[in-house]
Amino acid sequence: MAYQIKLYNSLKHDVEEFIPNTPGEVKIYTCGPTVYHYAHIGNLRTYIMEDVLEKMFRYAGYKVKRVMNITDVGHLTGDSDDGNDKMLLGAKRENRTVMEIADFYTEAFFKDCEKLNIKRPDVVEPATNCIGEFIAMIETLLEKGYAYLSGGNVYFDTSKLDNYYVFSLQNAEDLLVGVREDVSEDKNKRNKSDFVLWFTKSKFDDQELKWESPWGVGYPGWHIECSCISMKHLGEYLDIHCGGVDNIFPHHTNEIAQTESCVGHEWCRYWFHVNHLVDQSGKMSKSENNFLTVSTLEEKGYEPLAYRMFCLQSHYRKPLLFSYEALDNIANAYRKLVKRVSQLEREGELSQEKFDFYKNKLIEALSDDLNTSNAVSVIYDVLNSDANDRTKYELIKSFDDVLSLDLTKEKPSGVSTEFEQYIKEKIDQRSAAKKRKDFAMADRIREELLKEGVALEDTREGTKWKMF
Ligand code: AMP
Ligand code: ZN
Numbered sequence: 001m002a003y004q005i006k007l008y009n010s011l012k013h014d015v016e017e018f019i020p021n022t023p024g025e026v027k028i029y030t031c032g033p034t035v036y037h038y039a040h041i042g043n044l045r046t047y048i049m050e051d052v053l054e055k056m057f058r059y060a061g062y063k064v065k066r067v068m069n070i071t072d073v074g075h076l077t078g079d080s081d082d083g084n085d086k087m088l089l090g091a092k093r094e095n096r097t098v099m100e101i102a103d104f105y106t107e108a109f110f111k112d113c114e115k116l117n118i119k120r121p122d123v124v125e126p127a128t129n130c131i132g133e134f135i136a137m138i139e140t141l142l143e144k145g146y147a148y149l150s151g152g153n154v155y156f157d158t159s160k161l162d163n164y165y166v167f168s169l170q171n172a173e174d175l176l177v178g179v180r181e182d183v184s185e186d187k188n189k190r191n192k193s194d195f196v197l198w199f200t201k202s203k204f205d206d207q208e209l210k211w212e213s214p215w216g217v218g219y220p221g222w223h224i225e226c227s228c229i230s231m232k233h234l235g236e237y238l239d240i241h242c243g244g245v246d247n248i249f250p251h252h253t254n255e256i257a258q259t260e261s262c263v264g265h266e267w268c269r270y271w272f273h274v275n276h277l278v279d280q281s282g283k284m285s286k287s288e289n290n291f292l293t294v295s296t297l298e299e300k301g302y303e304p305l306a307y308r309m310f311c312l313q314s315h316y317r318k319p320l321l322f323s324y325e326a327l328d329n330i331a332n333a334y335r336k337l338v339k340r341v342s343q344l345e346r347e348g349e350l351s352q353e354k355f356d357f358y359k360n361k362l363i364e365a366l367s368d369d370l371n372t373s374n375a376v377s378v379i380y381d382v383l384n385s386d387a388n389d390r391t392k393y394e395l396i397k398s399f400d401d402v403l404s405l406d407l408t409k410e411k412p413s414g415v416s417t418e419f420e421q422y423i424k425e426k427i428d429q430r431s432a433a434k435k436r437k438d439f440a441m442a443d444r445i446r447e448e449l450l451k452e453g454v455a456l457e458d459t460r461e462g463t464k465w466k467m468f
Helices: 039-060 086-094 097-117 131-143 224-232 245-263 294-299 304-312 326-341 352-367 374-383 391-405 417-435 440-449
Strands: 008-009 015-017 025-030 063-070 123-126 147-150 151-155 194-200 238-244 267-273 277-279 456-458 462-467
Touching: 008 267, 025 039, 025 224, 039 238, 039 267, 039 277, 039 294, 039 304, 039 352, 039 391, 063 224, 063 352, 086 097, 097 294, 097 304, 123 147, 123 224, 131 147, 131 151, 131 194, 131 224, 131 245, 151 245, 194 224, 194 245, 224 238, 224 245, 224 326, 245 267, 294 304, 304 326, 304 374, 326 374, 326 417, 352 374, 352 391, 374 391, 417 440, 417 456, 440 456
Parallel strands: 025 063, 025 238, 063 123, 238 267
Antiparallel strands: 008 015, 147 151, 151 194, 456 462
């Protein structure tokens, strides 16, 4: 059955029917992490929603190829051509080399993704693997007259385009690069909106990673990497390009400018942008020191998948306000859901009719511009329906191909391995507190666990626990 999938396309400012370049196939490109620090739960919101997007296509029967870069060079703190290189800042902060930082945080990123059931894209390519491709593309842009050399750097000439601001969210007056008060204007640029394709001369002469190029030893700008890595693996016609909303300008605007100038035709039809996770102080950002990671949530006793459910409960195009109170509510709902599913009988005959009905309902919710909160409510519809337990169980197991909440992977008690581990650690901490006669601490731990629905019982064989 062919489903009609509707998605909001940032390029058109409208919800559109998705029509792939090749029927039945979807090519997706995702801007990957800048690996100079841990991913925060805001970054991971974006990756969770992109993961659901990819899995929705697979669930609806499409063949999907998804590619993601790892930004390990060229991303400056200003997103444009100003500021320090983020990787270098990370290396200095930790007294390590840029490559050590890149390897460490790339691995940390995928560990977090694993905890959140975010599938690894089919191809993951670090920018530093593709220097040859970047140079080749810049050479083409120079040959075609879209780029110029100035002051030792290669720039893209935005005046060569009829419509540089393709997302039309900006106007040349108020969003031009280099006009912020704290940033000095780059005098080498012909137009204020031009951007760097290749640096040989930068204000920051201690750049660690540099490569030979026809224009001298230097390093690529940030935007060129996504254009090249996408085309390297997905060709000249891309179906969907993803990222957070902050990527729209200048990153995606510049990607379109250089890619379409290079290939001479439209490159990517659909642009999928996830809105930000914010907290009371505003957008969560890696450059702030108080950002939250998956480990922070785990240390506080949350299961990572409760955060996935938190993200699924809101629409990807709306900002999502994070608070522990809100997460607590979802974490409780998540635990109850796991328990309810674990109590379903797995015997009995599957009702194919009901299975197909609810499977369609789930796809309908998701194909309506990825309405994940409606998709989650389909789980409850199934549980509250008159279908038999076996059918309910098989449906929820099947939904997990997309929603990936591990609703059927849990132990019969409804407690995940991570949560069990957490309880054990708390019991050990309580025993240690009792040994050193810190009874106030021991009581506090017991109360903390009580709030999580865990009751402790001290027996001769040691402390036992049960969910109530
Ligand atoms: P970065 O590692 O900074 O390059 O960002 C990785 C991804 O996270 C990009 O797609 C960003 O647009 C996205 N992102 C950054 N901050 C947030 C946030 N607060 N909420 C959601 N997505 C974000
Ligand atoms: Zn990108």
